[in-house]
Amino acid sequence: MSKILIHDVTLRDGNHAISHKMTAHQIAVYASAANAAGIPTVEVGHGNGIGASSLQVGESAIDDEAMLREAKKNLTRSKLAVHVIPGFATINKDLKKALDLGVDVVRVAAHCTEADLTQRHINFVRDRGKEVYGVLMMSHMASKETLVEEAQKMESYGAEGVIIFDSAGAYVPDEVSERISLLAGSLNIPVGFHAHNNLGLAIANSIAAAQAGATIIDGSARGFGAGAGNAQIEAVVAVLEKLGYSTGIDLYKILDASEIAETDLMKEIPRIRSLSIISGLSGVFSAFSKPVERISKEYNVDPRDVFFELGRRQVVAGQEDMIIEVASELSAKRGGQKP
Template structure:
């Protein structure tokens, strides 16, 4: 393939990707779930005016998570429903949904309030809980995504099998999720090409920025055939943050004009509304090491606590834990590994 033709194919693939903005969902982790109604309205309106069609909001862990975990959002789910319905005139709004935190009636109520899409989040090592929620979501007329959290813990063959199963449930799209921000761009592109060749369902990509590669990985996913790419204004999000909406919109424009996204308006929205919001402290050493060892940020407190109790280096312990169990390490396992690291 000639260089010119190859470049053209790459540009076409990248430009085909659609941004799904999750500033108001993933970004809520960064503000301890305290987005105000004023901020929610401003972001929703600004994103729609800039050409985005898919906008996610609500608690970082999805429907009913605040109540289930006793960590409520400042603006409750039902109020988010009303604000989104009142503010958006063209774009679809949706929420995240983790089976077990959310029950079917929570999904039914959200759909009744006008929600257009739902994203059902499950660990890629056990996708079975998604089945009944996909079935219900389709009955409710929702565009239905399944997000395969911690995609990085399986090899390509395992990812293909998980995606195929979710497609069998009836999902409209399946997301591959770099929960730890540890993928490299060539790995992402190769993974999307492999999965896309094996399963016909449209794919999405959700990346984190632990190694500073979220935007590059998003582009790699698009070049590999991803139909949807998650992003947040100013990259705000859990831990190291996410692909940057305004920058990725500009990247898509760089690959092919006429994407429909006003990246300048997005940059202004990011600068005026999101950047001024105070955020929780982000420990860069933890985030970088988490990306390198592919350790999810939710396990940082447990690893830190066990390292301090055993008087061992927390990052050596993080590495040891990642070599044994990256999906759901137990406290007992971490304690045993911490003891084993003692001189």
């Protein structure tokens, strides 16, 4: 029976869905439930990872230290994980403190063509004797051959696995299968997949990834995450077990954890909205949905046009200022003015 490691991103990607306002109580309640279910790793932090709280991408309700301390107290079986984007997270200030607070697993992420940026962070974590993985975000923006080249760099830096993110929810299953199959056949370390549900394919894509050789699959309770959300962790576990994979997770207890997430963490359950579909089709980062909608209204332009133009310009996370630029240009072209 093939083993799949399930990585829970509810307490990190879910922060995107509530403008990074997750509280210590919410973290404690869900971490305890996830721990009881036997989820191997639980990721905690600002939606963009540790060190990312800012006016530009959103300020957290509580700081990284408070989040990690609260999670660590409630994770006695599960490993505590963090997401790290060099540029947001520094080694000396953010990463060192996270490891000192008891973080077990670090995922170092970069845009899918910029793996070079992860070398120092990966090296640092390996030197500290902790688990470290590489993450290639917005992976639909690179060819499968380029993804292999970038993943091999991460492997050479010491990454113990590489996860590709469908950050815009842009993939269909065949595309996932092609990429994962080539990666799994080209690397000597595990391969993982992180789905978003903008086109309604998060579960299908996650299963396609597992069948193509991925041994790490991400999910979140009720799909709690950016845009239309992630793959629902409870559904991923159920379907994988049905197909004969082993996750080591207690089904009843992960269902219980998802109920807790729905009542205690979410303002609303993620769903596929019109703009979610446009985000997936245009290949734009899922977390752009709220600012695109708000700024488009300010400039009296169609948010769908804004998304497609952002996609044409290949805008990525961290370039939120481009939303205003695009909306302003579209407004000027149609002779419109801000209301």
